[in-house]
Amino acid sequence: MITLYHCANARSFRALWALEEIGLDYELKMLPFPPRFLAREYLDINPLGTIPYLVDGETRMTESSAICLYLVERYGAAAMKVAADEPAYGAYLNGLFFGEATLTFPQTIVLRYSRLEPEERRLPQAAIDYARWFLARLRAVDAIVGSQDYYCAGRFTMADISIGYALLFANALGLDDDFSEALRGYWKRLSTRPAFLAALAAQERAGVEQGSGEPALNLRTG
Numbered sequence: 576m577i578t579l580y581h582c583a584n585a586r587s588f589r590a591l592w593a594l595e596e597i598g599l600d601y602e603l604k605m606l607p608f609p610p611r612f613l614a615r616e617y618l619d620i621n622p623l624g625t626i627p628y629l630v631d632g633e634t635r636m637t638e639s640s641a642i643c644l645y646l647v648e649r650y651g652a653a654a655m656k657v658a659a660d661e662p663a664y665g666a667y668l669n670g671l672f673f674g675e676a677t678l679t680f681p682q683t684i685v686l687r688y689s690r691l692e693p694e695e696r697r698l699p700q701a702a703i704d705y706a707r708w709f710l711a712r713l714r715a716v717d718a719i720v721g722s723q724d725y726y727c728a729g730r731f732t733m734a735d736i737s738i739g740y741a742l743l744f745a746n747a748l749g750l751d752d753d754f755s756e757a758l759r760g761y762w763k764r765l766s767t768r769p770a771f772l773a774a775l776a777a778q779e780r781a782g783v784e785q786g787s788g789e790p791a792l793n794l795r796t797g
């Protein structure tokens with residue numbers, strides 16, 4: 576049985592969504608955010624203190640995009656991945672990495688300096704600058720989803736999960752007010768998928784059962 580350590584709506588949502596899309600059985604362990612401070616015992620499991628943390632037999636993983644790739648390569652249907660000999664293979668890998676390295680990185684700075692730090696340590700200018708940074712980088716996705724339903728290969732793939740999580744994060748931060756029509760449509764296509772909704776329901780259910788407290792990030796819309 577796969578185990579996923581998760582905080583509601585945090586990057587580990589990518590892994591949770593992938594588990595649901597692929598239809599795998601898993602155990603979800605909910606943690607309060609940030610676990611490094613609020614669940615000190617978690618450091619014995621994952622010394623980084625970050626989530627996601629995925630355990631599958633001897634495998635241990637801490638990178639959300641890599642977990643999506645791992646799950647789909649090991650257990651997923653061909654339709655959800657892009658094979659190395661398909662023309663869209665490069666675009667697929669780019670989307671998988673772009674979602675985390677280029678889109679989510681500036682979002683975490685916005686979150687930290689506008690909400691997580693105590694008032695006296697907040698940096699409104701940093702939050703504004705990195706929100707702009709995020710929106711500028713998002714134009715690359717805008718240009719693609721204006722003319723096609725999914726990021727690449729003419730179908731839903733793990734690249735959509737990686738980028739879709741950045742759209743979820745943007746929704747929770749209120750940055751989606753600046754989305755174009757194309758991005759709004761793409762976000763709607765992703766966030767109404769049965770597996771996306773199942774992942775939301777699973778974290779909610781597990782959060783109540785395990786008493787993990789209020790999420791640090793709340794979605795404004797589903």
Ligand SMILES: N[C@@H](CCC(=O)N[C@@H](CS)C(=O)NCC(=O)O)C(=O)O
Nearest residue numbers: 585586609611625626627637638639
């Ligand atoms: N690049 C990693 C980043 C993992 C990460 O930093 N996760 C954040 C949550 S979104 C975290 O655990 N932060 C808590 C902390 O740094 O203490 C990934 O994509 O999973």
